[in-house]
Amino acid sequence: MTVGRCMTKNPVHVHPDISVPEAQAIMRREKIHRLPVLDKNNKLVGIITANDLIHATPSQATALDMYELNYLISKLKIEKIMKKNLITITEDMPIEEAARNMADNDISGLPVMRGDVLVGIVTESDIFKLFIDLLGARHTGIRLTVLLPEKKGELAKIATAIAEIGGNILSLASFEGEDLTNSYCVIKIEDVTRQKLVDTVSPLVDRVVDVREN
Numbered sequence: 001m002t003v004g005r006c007m008t009k010n011p012v013h014v015h016p017d018i019s020v021p022e023a024q025a026i027m028r029r030e031k032i033h034r035l036p037v038l039d040k041n042n043k044l045v046g047i048i049t050a051n052d053l054i055h056a057t058p059s060q061a062t063a064l065d066m067y068e069l070n071y072l073i074s075k076l077k078i079e080k081i082m083k084k085n086l087i088t089i090t091e092d093m094p095i096e097e098a099a100r101n102m103a104d105n106d107i108s109g110l111p112v113m114r115g116d117v118l119v120g121i122v123t124e125s126d127i128f129k130l131f132i133d134l135l136g137a138r139h140t141g142i143r144l145t146v147l148l149p150e151k152k153g154e155l156a157k158i159a160t161a162i163a164e165i166g167g168n169i170l171s172l173a174s175f176e177g178e179d180l181t182n183s184y185c186v187i188k189i190e191d192v193t194r195q196k197l198v199d200t201v202s203p204l205v206d207r208v209v210d211v212r213e214n
Contacts (some may be wrong), residue, residue: 136171
């Protein structure tokens with residue numbers, strides 16, 4: 001799966017000369033938490049987040065009363081507080097690399113570029129939605145978690161065994177195990193009973209970790 005399949009296309013954006021209250025109003029209206037900032041030539045020059053806006057305060061504000069403070073904030077332009085040194089990605093990047101970039105750099109969204117043109121944005125919400133799809137969370141079935149030996153062909157054995165008893169695999173994902181010799185595998189299956197599934201799979205794995213119907 002690539003970024004282009006998961007991103008929000010043609011994201012709402014703003015220009016550097018809008019005020020903090022204007023940016024807040026746009027975020028509330030669009031129900032979003034970040035805005036790419038484009039210059040007059042529609043080139044990406046920054047990004048502003050809801051958190052940036054919350055903490056936007058003129059440096060001289062401490063000696064001002066509330067009316068004066070609100071007035072100054074109303075005149076504050078987002079170009080003064082937006083993040084300018086951006087990490088960007090492209091549409092053809094694997095989505096897991098985008099997620100790693102976000103996690104490693106402690107950021108919640110990445111602008112997606114096609115050359116110099118902003119074409120999308122990938123956020124934590126997009127990753128969460130993909131995670132839900134990958135684990136089949138919106139489908140009804142049996143969710144089976146097993147600990148597999150880290151050997152070639154182990155997943156194929158399980159998939160074949162499930163097919164032979166009439167089960168249909170809705171989703172399958174593997175994760176790092178307890179050590180280098182094994183891995184966890186989470187499988188969502190339909191069209192088979194819980195007991196028959198467990199009886200079939202148990203001899204093929206190190207351990208059945210969890211099984212539940214949802």
